[in-house]
Amino acid sequence: MRKLAAVFLLLILSISGCKAPPVPPEAKKAEQQEQSLWREGAYAWAKEDFDSYRVIYEEAKKELLKENVKFVWFRNYEQVTSAFNNVLRTGEELQEHVHQIKEIKSVSIAAQLKDFERSITAFLKPTLFMNEGKPIRLILTKAELILREARLLYQRGALEKAEEKLESLSAIVKDAEDMILLALDRYFDPAQVARWRKLVKDTIFESRNKNIVVVIVSKIDRKLSLYKGRKLLSSYEIGLGHNGLDDKLYAADQATPEGRYRIIDKLPSSNYYKALLIDYPNEEDKRKFDQAKSKGAIPPGVNIGGLIEIHGGGKHSITYGCISLDNKDMDTLFRLVEVGTPVTIVGTINDMNEILLKFKGQ
């Protein structure tokens, strides 16, 4: 009978040994904490610390399992509880650390988003005034899309992915900036600027000596001004050629010529409202053309071109090299000038030009 009781007891104990062991509350809390740390991306933001945390967490879990597989009356959770409390403390510190890192990262990304937005907006502005800006706009529009995507990721809290996007953006914005600088290269050359200033100075001098009206065109300022002596009579906004910031060298280069010219014909009616024909190419233009041709810088069979006019059609027009004004301004100008009026076209004479100031020294 005693033997039967012993075997029965053994059987009960065996069955009870297969039951799921009870879990101390700290273990459950640690499990929730670990998942929360995962959710917050601790594995990425503080990898080393998270790995260390995982080691002590796994150790604690092993301790728990060791206790759970013991016979009920041999179980002692004191050490297990202490191990899990250690896990919870370490986890809390890690959580705080991750929050700090994420906060710093978040602030940095927010600042970068603002910086890029400012840069792209600033670069887009000159591309509207520079007819050469079309390929630059292509790049900048792509940059804008990437910036918007980075902002979406940032708003969703996907800081790492947002950062990746911003990293790719740096190179694109740099490309756009380089292209703008290349287009403005001549405008930062002091010798070139000095030549332009001299052309303007000589024109004003002629105006004063002969007491005549002269026309000065500053290409980057998009301005045509009428002077009599040193007195500015009036100014008009203008449109230029597709490659208007370049100096015209040959036919169909769509650049607007630079130099000293004269009005050689007044056309009350032309394809583009009223027009004033200037004497491009002058001797200097011919010399530059021949020089470029001998260096092979001009495509074969291409001539120097001509028929450069100041005409109506609108200040927002993009021309083949001519200078265009709004029709009402053309009416005024047409009245104030005559055949023989000097027309001097330069890149810039304005040190305070917004575009040049923005990119100067970069």
Add this chain to the structure above:
Amino acid sequence: MKNISRFLVLFTMVSLVFSGCSKKPVQEMNDAEAAISAIVKAGAEIYAQEELIKLNNDLAAAKNQLDIQDKKLIKKYGATREMLAKIAADASALKLTVVTRKEEAKNNALSAQIEAKAALDEAKALLERAPIGKGARADLEAFKADLKALESSLAEVQQSIDSEDYLGAQDRARTIQEKASGISSQIQQAMQKVKSK
């Protein structure tokens, strides 16, 4: 003799109870691991990240338990077996969720792509109708460049869809749509200006 028979019967019963718990759950472990691999392959890392983390944690716990039992003289794998069976079942159930979420993301990306294309087409049509007058207007030329950039980005949306990056495709398509709509408004404003002159 009677006592010996009783003892043998009881010994057999106890042995059966122990043997029921002592067979190592190799197949169950393989099944659980295969089930998790299958959901990872299905895209759980993107579409069910949290659930995947939980399953991996459960698997790690089951492995720990297995290690402990392996070192024991009297091995009891019952609890481990139950854990592994639950992991495999949870993973199978999650696969359906992953597939559903992925399909949903794909549909959202495709809708966003259609909307982006519509916005782009509208902007292009507006630009074509814009009264440019003489030659070309600088701002309209600028919009042309912008739209060209959007067009090439729209092709990238398709690439993202083809590579199953549906969330990325959706973001890109939405940004294209926003930008194209912005350009449409600007073209309309430009046209309005021309009309009012």
